[in-house]
Amino acid sequence: MYLNANNISFSYRKNKPILKNISISIPDNKVIGLMGDSGSGKSTLCKVISGYLNNYTGTITIDNELIDKTGYCPAQLIFQHPEKTMNPKWKMHKVLSESWNPPQELKDTFGLKEGWMNRWPSELSGGELQRFSILRALNPNTKFIIADEISTMLDTVTQVQIWDSLIDYCKKNKIGILAVSHDKELLEVIADNIVLFNDINKL
Amino acid sequence: MSKLLEIEKLSISFSQYFKGLEQRELKVLSDLTMDVDDHEILAVLGSSGSGKSLLAHAILGILPSNAKVSGSIRYKGKEMDDELKEELRGNKISFIPQSVNNLNPLMKVKEQAIGYIKDEKDKEKIIKKQREIFNQYNLSEEVDEMYPFQLSGGMARKVLISTALLNDPEIIIADEPTPGLDEEAVKETINNLVELKEKGIGMILITHDINTAIETSDRIAILYLGYVIEITDTKNFSGEGEKLLHPYTRSLYRALPETYFELTEGHQPSYQNIPKGCPYHENCSRQIRECHYELPELREVNGTIIRCFNPLGEGD
Ligand SMILES: Nc1ncnc2c1ncn2[C@@H]1O[C@H](COP(=O)(O)OP(=O)(O)OP(=O)(O)O)[C@@H](O)[C@H]1O
Ligand SMILES: Nc1ncnc2c1ncn2[C@@H]1O[C@H](COP(=O)(O)OP(=O)(O)O)[C@@H](O)[C@H]1O
Ligand code: SF4
Ligand SMILES: [Mg+2]
Ligand SMILES: [Mg+2]
Numbered sequence: 001m002y003l004n005a006n007n008i009s010f011s012y013r014k015n016k017p018i019l020k021n022i023s024i025s026i027p028d029n030k031v032i033g034l035m036g037d038s039g040s041g042k043s044t045l046c047k048v049i050s051g052y053l054n055n056y057t058g059t060i061t062i063d064n065e066l067i068d069k070t071g072y073c074p075a076q077l078i079f080q081h082p083e084k085t086m087n088p089k090w091k092m093h094k095v096l097s098e099s100w101n102p103p104q105e106l107k108d109t110f111g112l113k114e115g116w117m118n119r120w121p122s123e124l125s126g127g128e129l130q131r132f133s134i135l136r137a138l139n140p141n142t143k144f145i146i147a148d149e150i151s152t153m154l155d156t157v158t159q160v161q162i163w164d165s166l167i168d169y170c171k172k173n174k175i176g177i178l179a180v181s182h183d184k185e186l187l188e189v190i191a192d193n194i195v196l197f198n199d200i201n202k203l
Numbered sequence: 204m205s206k207l208l209e210i211e212k213l214s215i216s217f218s219q220y221f222k223g224l225e226q227r228e229l230k231v232l233s234d235l236t237m238d239v240d241d242h243e244i245l246a247v248l249g250s251s252g253s254g255k256s257l258l259a260h261a262i263l264g265i266l267p268s269n270a271k272v273s274g275s276i277r278y279k280g281k282e283m284d285d286e287l288k289e290e291l292r293g294n295k296i297s298f299i300p301q302s303v304n305n306l307n308p309l310m311k312v313k314e315q316a317i318g319y320i321k322d323e324k325d326k327e328k329i330i331k332k333q334r335e336i337f338n339q340y341n342l343s344e345e346v347d348e349m350y351p352f353q354l355s356g357g358m359a360r361k362v363l364i365s366t367a368l369l370n371d372p373e374i375i376i377a378d379e380p381t382p383g384l385d386e387e388a389v390k391e392t393i394n395n396l397v398e399l400k401e402k403g404i405g406m407i408l409i410t411h412d413i414n415t416a417i418e419t420s421d422r423i424a425i426l427y428l429g430y431v432i433e434i435t436d437t438k439n440f441s442g443e444g445e446k447l448l449h450p451y452t453r454s455l456y457r458a459l460p461e462t463y464f465e466l467t468e469g470h471q472p473s474y475q476n477i478p479k480g481c482p483y484h485e486n487c488s489r490q491i492r493e494c495h496y497e498l499p500e501l502r503e504v505n506g507t508i509i510r511c512f513n514p515l516g517e518g519d
Contacts, residue, residue, distance in 0.1 A: 012353075036385070037385045037387070038355055038356070038357025038358065038383060038384055038385040038388060039355040039357055039358050043355060043356065080356045080382075080383055081302075081303055081304075081356060083302055083304055084303070084304065111470035111471075113473045113475075115473050115474075115475045119219075123217075124252075125251055125252040125256060126251065126256075126301060126302070126379075127250075127251020127252055128251060128252050130251075149356070149382070149383055152382035152383060152411070152412075153251070153301075153379065153382055153411065154251050154411060155248070155249065155250050155251050155253075155411050155455060156411065156413060156455050156456075156458035156459050157250065157451075157454050157455055157458045157467050158250065158251055158470075159411075159458065160458045160464055160465065160466050160467070161466065161467075161468075161470075164466055182383070182384065182385050182386060182389075183460065184386075185459075185460035185461045186460045188460065189460045189464045
């Protein structure tokens with residue numbers, strides 16, 4: 001299975017294109033690394049692929065079928081800043097169960113502690129919040145993970161653990177990964193292929 | 204060199220209601236002792252959730268009101284009470300926060316960078332300086348007029364850094380200044396930090412970015428579960444990590460993609476049941492009997508300060 005973004009163009013404001021004729025293909029059994037300058041539009045591309053931005057041109061297909069924009073998006077985005085994606089008025093158990101109730105084993109794999117469930121997002125550290133957003137995205141309906149700098153706020157030991165578990169889970173469940181990072185060395189160890197954003201953005 | 208900031212036996216705890224009824228104390232920082240000189244960068248590394256941001260918030264006096272604090276923080280030998288903290292905050296002591304949520308969503312970037320200024324003359328000066336610093340970071344004049352939601356993650360980060368530099372601080376507390384920055388901007392930040400240090404500023408650089416810590420800092424302190432477990436010379440973060448004495452510190456170094464990307468099993472335990480004995484013993488491959496009963500005290504071994512009964516040697 002493949003997710004294909006074909007000829008994607010997008011701009012926030014008229015006459016200021018951010019993405020131009022971008023095409024990228026993500027197989028369900030690989031990790032594709034994406035690197036590029038800050039502010040160049042990587043997060044924007046991630047948002048387009050995972051259904052957060054709609055007024056783009058071009059198509060996004062999974063196995064040649066257009067993604068149904070009304071349902072659950074099979075390409076799930078994990079953001080760089082987890083604190084921005086959580087309702088501050090929801091406790092963590094609600095933040096998670098809104099998506100699904102992962103089995104205990106999976107919570108253990110990602111080091112999610114029971115004691116965190118009853119807290120507000122503001123009462124957890126950046127790294128702790130990020131584990132919630134990862135687990136939240138692994139809903140059984142997810143076919144692709146769009147990981148936008150997900151490990152920059154983690155210590156190196158946790159970074160290895162998270163990538164090790166995430167890649168293991170995704171390979172077993174045939175989930176493809178697009179991994180955005182500025183860390184070239186990291187992408188070299190986790191990704192099967194590395195794509196340079198400037199090479200695919202035809203600005 | 205003289206001591207700018209001395210932190211002694213700083214502890215922080217929160218009361219939390221557990222299962223709705225029972226009230227428990229969560230001790231999230233325990234007996235933390237460290238200091239920073241002028242002309243010095245002390246990097247602070249640690250597992251996520253080890254108390255680094257809370258340490259920063261304690262120095263600045265911006266902890267949430269339900270936090271209980273004990274121990275001492277001194278600025279140039281003077282005990283910092285709430286009043287002094289407020290006086291220094293944003294002036295002598297500048298803060299680069301971890302969360303981009305610290306930008307006010309309703310205020311344009313330039314307005315919040317320069318802050319509220321009474322005097323028109325001062326205002327002109329500050330605006331000029333703000334432009335200079337923003338230019339250094341490639342933040343164009345267009346960015347001045349943007350609202351935070353229009354910034355990319357890296358740009359927001361640059362705005363936070365530039366803002367902290369505006370008031371000629373003596374001490375900078377930087378909480379993760381580099382994530383989300385591209386290679387170029389990280390280099391720029393590194394040069395900037397080193398330049399500030401050479402000017403005399405003392406800095407606590409909280410980061411997960413070990414490479415930035417290596418390139419800028421003089422000493423590195425490592426936190427785990429609210430405890431300082433090692434304070435070592437930055438130059439020991441090199442080679443195979445053979446000069447790093449604490450097992451967790453060595454794991455951190457060997458987990459770098461540039462070294463071994465080595466997997467260490469086990470997560471930091473929960474603050475709800477901090478283990479008796481050494482805070483790291485549940486995950487430590489070098490544990491001996493006393494590690495289970497006794498908390499190792501901080502002590503000096505070959506110029507390194509370490510909290511461990513059975514530290515690693517160069518041959519391990
Ligand atoms: N308001 C609060 N109430 C209760 N616990 C809190 C509160 N704020 C933080 N904590 C807890 O204190 C611990 C330390 O948090 P802190 O934010 O200092 O971590 P950190 O070392 O900065 O982590 P990271 O590297 O992930 O940013 C965490 O376990 C966190 O869940
Ligand atoms: N909501 C928005 N409105 C207007 N411009 C935006 C918005 N979000 C991002 N931008 C702009 O789009 C560009 C690309 O941003 P982004 O995709 O976040 O970059 P990257 O992820 O590569 O760092 C930046 O110039 C940024 O200022
Ligand atoms: S005190 Fe014991 S358990 Fe703790 S780090 Fe040292 S050897 Fe390991
Ligand atoms: Mg981005
Ligand atoms: Mg933090």
